[in-house]
Amino acid sequence: GAVVSQHPSWVICKSGTSVKIECRSLDFQATTMFWYRQFPKQSLMLMATSNEGSKATYEQGVEKDKFLINHASLTLSTLTVTSAHPEDSSFYICSARDIVSYEQYFGPGTRLTVT
Amino acid sequence: EDQVTQSPEALRLQEGESSSLNCSYTVSGLRGLFWYRQDPGKGPEFLFTLYSAGEEKEKERLKATLTKKESFLHITAPKPEDSATYLCAVHEPSGGYNKLIFGAGTRLAVHP
Numbered sequence: 001g002a003v004v005s006q007h008p009s010w011v012i013c014k015s016g017t018s019v020k021i022e023c024r025s026l027d028f029q030a031t032t033m034f035w036y037r038q039f040p041k042q043s044l045m046l047m048a049t050s051n052e053g054s055k056a057t058y059e060q061g062v063e064k065d066k067f068l069i070n071h072a073s074l075t076l077s078t079l080t081v082t083s084a085h086p087e088d089s090s091f092y093i094c095s096a097r098d099i100v101s102y103e104q105y106f107g108p109g110t111r112l113t114v115t
Numbered sequence: 116e117d118q119v120t121q122s123p124e125a126l127r128l129q130e131g132e133s134s135s136l137n138c139s140y141t142v143s144g145l146r147g148l149f150w151y152r153q154d155p156g157k158g159p160e161f162l163f164t165l166y167s168a169g170e171e172k173e174k175e176r177l178k179a180t181l182t183k184k185e186s187f188l189h190i191t192a193p194k195p196e197d198s199a200t201y202l203c204a205v206h207e208p209s210g211g212y213n214k215l216i217f218g219a220g221t222r223l224a225v226h227p
Contacts, residue, residue, distance in 0.1 A: 004158075044217045104161070
């Protein structure tokens with residue numbers, strides 16, 4: 001139980017294009033999902049908190065117009081990186097908080113490379 | 116400011132050589148301390164949640180303990196498959212959404 005999936009697992013895109021990453025909780029419901037970014041040999045940095053049916057809350061320094069978040073249902077949140085640049089290349093990880101247990105479970109991550 | 120500090124940054128052990136990883140925290144009103152395991156190129160895997168000083172939890176060769184200022188992850192007789200980065204995190208209750216603040220992690224390498 002408590003499985004979170006992400007799609008795609010890796011993506012390569014050209015500078016200036018947009019990329020959408022999906023995060024799904026497969027066997028539980030989550031009113032809250034979180035999006036993190038992780039650079040090599042560094043820890044996870046929270047980018048934004050996604051809430052079902054309402055606007056996401058972004059951490060200081062994260063551009064909300066660049067990283068668009070949509071949480072359309074209790075099992076799906078999406079992160080769209082708009083007008084991607086090479087410095088956006090990173091490992092993006094989502095987590096979902098179980099509505100019953102309040103435990104957070106992480107997805108396997110998405111490796112984004114912007115060329 | 117709430118902080119989570121993990122030590123050591125990296126640890127190399129021989130198979131069977133027990134040791135402990137440390138996670139010290141400064142947070143007003145701890146609402147949970149979490150341990151995760153992360154393998155390269157993968158998302159963190161949940162291990163334990165601790166809520167109050169004195170609490171202990173075990174899973175196979177791992178045992179997590181909590182005091183008022185720090186947590187330890189004890190690894191007994193480790194095996195090469197225990198090699199991973201171990202992350203500690205605490206809940207920051209700002210905004211009511213219970214964000215997790217992560218430490219930098221301890222990279223553990225267990226050699227046969």
